[in-house]
Amino acid sequence: MSAADERQDAVVIGGGFYGAAIALYLARRRGFRRTLLVEREAALLSRASYNNQARVHNGYHYPRCLTTAYRSRINLPRFVQDWPQAVKRDFTALYAVARRNSRVTARQFERFCREIGAPIEPAGPELRGLFEPQLIEAVFRVEEYAFDSTALAAWAGRELEASAVQVRLGTRATAVSRGPRNVLRVALRPERGDEERVDCRYVFNCTYSGLNQLLTDGPDHHAGLKQEIAEMALIEAPPALAGLGITVMDGPFFSLMPFPARNLHSLSHVRYTPHLHWEDAAGIDPYRKLEGYPRTSRFDRMLRDVGRYLPAVLDATYVESLFEVKTVLQKNEGDDGRPILFERHPGLPGCFSILGGKIDNIYDVLERLEDAL
Ligand SMILES: Cc1cc2nc3c(=O)[nH]c(=O)nc-3n(C[C@H](O)[C@H](O)[C@H](O)COP(=O)(O)OP(=O)(O)OC[C@H]3O[C@@H](n4cnc5c(N)ncnc54)[C@H](O)[C@@H]3O)c2cc1C
Incomplete structure (x- = not known):
């Protein structure tokens, strides 16, 4: 040495x-x-x-953690100002609420958005028409960006x-x-x-x-961390969805977000994106664990389920999947909050x-x- x-x-x-x-x-x-x-x-x-x-978060994602929602509202404008060249704004962001198995109703979601001051308005009939009405209670236009x-x-x-x-x-x-x-x-x-x-x-x-x-x-x-091998499918969105970012709240649902780095969309699904998780510990190297992981895509299952809510997605073209270890604080598993960890x-x-x-x-x-x- x-x-x-x-x-x-x-x-x-x-x-x-x-x-x-x-x-x-x-x-x-x-x-x-x-x-x-x-x-x-x-x-x-x-x-x-x-x-x-x-996703450059603007609070919508966090109805179960008001602190994270508020911080996102404060930080998004600063991020947009400091990295304008990296922020994609030219798409329509939609949040939809499912009728069944949702942890939030449309009314609760709307009230929560107003409480944190996040812009929200009902989507017009054309955008609503993209969703299966028997499964989706409401669709909102919101203000959210991608980086x-x-x-x-x-x-x-x-x-x-x-x-x-x-x-x-x-x-x-x-x-x-x-x-x-x-x-x-x-x-x-x-x-x-x-x-x-x-x-x-x-x-x-x-x-x-x-x-x-x-x-x-x-x-x-040791910081109390949860590690998760996550899959995000990259797709070419069909024309009907190309200019949109769509998130269905809040439960076992999905997101279809612009992925500007490749000019594609990412598709992630709360049930299928997480492949494997473990409690972090010294000596279990997450990078090595991911290297050894077989990476069998679950895109088909994602697509099948997403297609029930958003039929147009069935015309998407699959490109590839990104696999990465996602690290979150154990203490936020229940509320989905995303505070920072800063420790001496x-x-x-x-x-x-x-x-x-x-x-x-x-x-x-x-x-x-x-x-x-
Ligand atoms: C699947 C997934 C989806 C996400 N979605 C979003 C989202 O939509 N919006 C959002 O805001 N955030 C999202 N996040 C979280 C976001 O990606 C992270 O908060 C952010 O990228 C973390 O940046 P970082 O620099 O800490 O980590 P990284 O970018 O991972 O940087 C850590 C670096 O450390 C290097 N490294 C590790 N160990 C060593 C070592 N011993 N010596 C030298 N180098 C080392 C690694 O190679 C790596 O490059 C998501 C994360 C994942 C995994």
């Missing part, structure tokens, strides 16, 4: 949207002159920040370079320990070459599903674990960072 020659102000582990945005924040807002961003994949924003439903993760990745690459953040791709961080004179020491394993170690003042663990997998000194410290490591001063939960939560994370530093 060789020691890297110069000490860093900060090492950010994980080059997803969160790691990139945090590294930039440190370099630009906090004046950190030496920031290293380490990513195990060959490209930035290639994991959960790419393999997701691309293009390739535009976010382009932004990250460009800005990190301009801010002189050093980016190491194809490199995995394996451990964080206490070095001499109060420094933190990060062990790095590049795909090729010898293991290295880097000394720094701060470490930001932004590894999403890998959050509990880094070896650390001091008392055992109890045994390693200067080492933080950060989980964003959803893309617009970046503002909640940056607020916490501002206080913490």
Whole structure:
């Protein structure tokens, strides 16, 4: 093992949207002159920040968690302002409520939207006519957007370079320990070459599903996470659905969302998208688990069920499926809330674990960072 020659102000582990945005924040807002961003994949924003439903949340999704709903309402306009090039707005967003097995009625959903100040109006007859009336109680037009993760990745690459953040791709961080004179020491394993170690003042663990997998000194410290292998089918939507984003609330239903990175739509289904889940624990590497997973698509089953509610979808063309590990806080399993996780490591001063939960939560994370530093 060789020691890297110069000490860093900060090492950010994980080059997803969160790691990139945090590294930039440190370099630009906090004046950190030496920031290293380490990513195990060959490209930035290639994991959960790419393999997701691309929804910029505006609260509608969270009738069971008002805090998350309100935060989304506050964060969406900021996200649209800061990343206009990555936000797709030119589609009609619809939320529908099912007659049976729904956890929310149309009236309750409408009342909830008004309570959080989220725009909602009944959809006109043409849009309503897309749905099977015996199964769908009401259809609403709402204001919700999609993001293009390739535009976010382009932004990250460009800005990190301009801010002189050093980016190491194809490199995995394996451990964080206490070095001499109060420094933190990060062990790095590049795909090729010898293991290295880097000394720094701060470490930001932004590894999403890998959050509990880094070896650390001091008392055992693990965030309570649930891991889930999720499948999202990418489809070419038939003309009748091409300009739409559709979500059926709230229960065992589905979403058909624009996926701007590929100019396709994603189809996800509450029953078929989650393939496998487990309680996260150190030593059960979620990335390895996904690598070994057979990835047999359940698209047919998704389509069959979605077609009952939205017959036009049966004319969709299947392209491929994205599989990714989705990581959520165990404590939010019941209410579907998506707060951030922001924790200091109890045994390693200067080492933080950060989980964003959803893309617009970046503002909640940056607020916490501002206080913490
Ligand atoms: C199926 C699915 C659907 C979703 N839908 C939405 C949605 O519609 N809207 C929304 O806002 N959010 C959604 N999310 C959540 C959203 O994708 C995440 O909140 C966000 O992408 C997390 O960003 P991140 O940077 O924390 O994670 P990532 O983008 O996964 O970045 C973490 C990075 O860390 C790297 N890494 C891991 N371990 C190490 C290590 N030891 N050393 C070096 N690098 C390492 C990984 O390779 C990865 O690139 C969804 C997530 C999934 C999985």
